[in-house]
Structure formats: C-alpha cells, structure tokens
Amino acid sequence: MRIVLCGFFALLLSSSLAYAQPIAPREGWQVFDTDLSFSALVERLEAAIKAENMGLVTQASASAGARAQGFEIAGNRVIGVYRNDYARRMLEASIAAGIEAPIRFYIVEDPDGGATLAWKTPSFVFAPYMDEGGADLRALAAELDGVFAAIAKRALE
Numbered sequence: 746m747r748i749v750l751c752g753f754f755a756l757l758l759s760s761s762l763a764y765a766q767p768i769a770p771r772e773g774w775q776v777f778d779t780d781l782s783f784s785a786l787v788e789r790l791e792a793a794i795k796a797e798n799m800g801l802v803t804q805a806s807a808s809a810g811a812r813a814q815g816f817e818i819a820g821n822r823v824i825g826v827y828r829n830d831y832a833r834r835m836l837e838a839s840i841a842a843g844i845e846a847p848i849r850f851y852i853v854e855d856p857d858g859g860a861t862l863a864w865k866t867p868s869f870v871f872a873p874y875m876d877e878g879g880a881d882l883r884a885l886a887a888e889l890d891g892v893f894a895a896i897a898k899r900a901l902e
Contacts, residue, residue: 768851768861768863772869773868773869774863774866775863775894777862777897777901778855781901782858783820783860786852787820787824787852789899789900790850790862793897794826794896796899798828800828802827803849804823804824805822806820806821808822809822819854819855819856821853822852825846825847825849827846827847831846831885832846834881838885839878841874845871845874848864848865850862851863862900867885867890868883868889
C-alpha cells in the first residue's frame with residue numbers, strides 16, 4: 746500500500762510541475778506573456794475575435810473539466826477561430842488542409858498570476874499542404890497570419 750501511495754504522490758507532484766512550466770518560444774508559434782489574469786485575457790481575446798469579424802468556432806478547457814471533477818489546475822483554454830469564407834478558400838486550395846481548421850489560440854494561466862497567449866501561425870499550420878494548395882493556400886495563410894496578429898494585438902492592448 747505504501748508503494749502505491751508513494752507512486753500516486755509522485756505522479757501528482759510530476760503532473761502539477763508540468764502545469765507550472767511556461768510555454769517556450771518554438772518554431773512557427775507566437776507566444777506573449779502578459780500581466781493580465783487568465784480570465785481577463787480570455788475575455789479580451791473573445792472580444793478581439795468578434796471585433797476582427799472572425800468566428801469563435803470551438804472552445805476547450807482542461808481546467809474547467811478538471812474543476813467539474815473536483816480538481817484545480819492552472820487555467821487553460823484553447824479557442825478555435827475561423828470564418829466560413831476562409832474555410833471555402835482553404836478547401837478550394839487543399840481538401841487535406843481542412844483538418845487544421847479552425848486555427849487555435851491557446852491561453853494558459855502563469856504561476857505569477859498572469860497569463861500567456863500563444864498560437865501557431867496560419868502559415869506554419871498550413872505549411873504541410875502548400876505543395877498541393879499552391880499560391881492560393883499561401884495567400885490565404887499570409888492573410889490569416891495578419892488576422893491572427895490583429896486579434897492578438899487587440900487582446901493584448
């Protein structure tokens with residue numbers, strides 16, 4: 746029984762440490778640490794998405810799911826953003842690229858009480874499909890890079 750309890754506590758400790766790690770810069774990502782609270786950044790991002798005439802298509806939150814089961818973990822939300830005219834253009838260029846829509850923002854609560862906003866740039870997301878999507882997909886991805894940057898700028902102002 747002691748071995749089982751020790752294993753459980755070791756697992757619990759290692760999982761809580763995983764949530765404390767910040768999102769590191771990486772290829773194809775934009776990462777912005779903020780002093781905003783997690784909930785304030787979520788609200789600002791939602792408003793910015795609407796202000797930039799995009800659709801908030803999906804949301805998922807590991808922290809909300811954990812809370813519903815009686816656990817507390819750092820705030821965590823993935824927000825999928827897209828718009829139908831972009832979807833049509835994407836699918837005209839590459840049916841396979843459709844698996845990537847909607848493109849997602851990621852908000853995580855930081856140990857210091859702030860929050861981080863991150864996303865993979867649309868150009869990076871669609872890179873595997875560029876050979877088949879050609880100039881049309883490249884143009885769409887570049888346009889969406891600007892849209893996502895504008896959403897983030899609004900959210901972070």
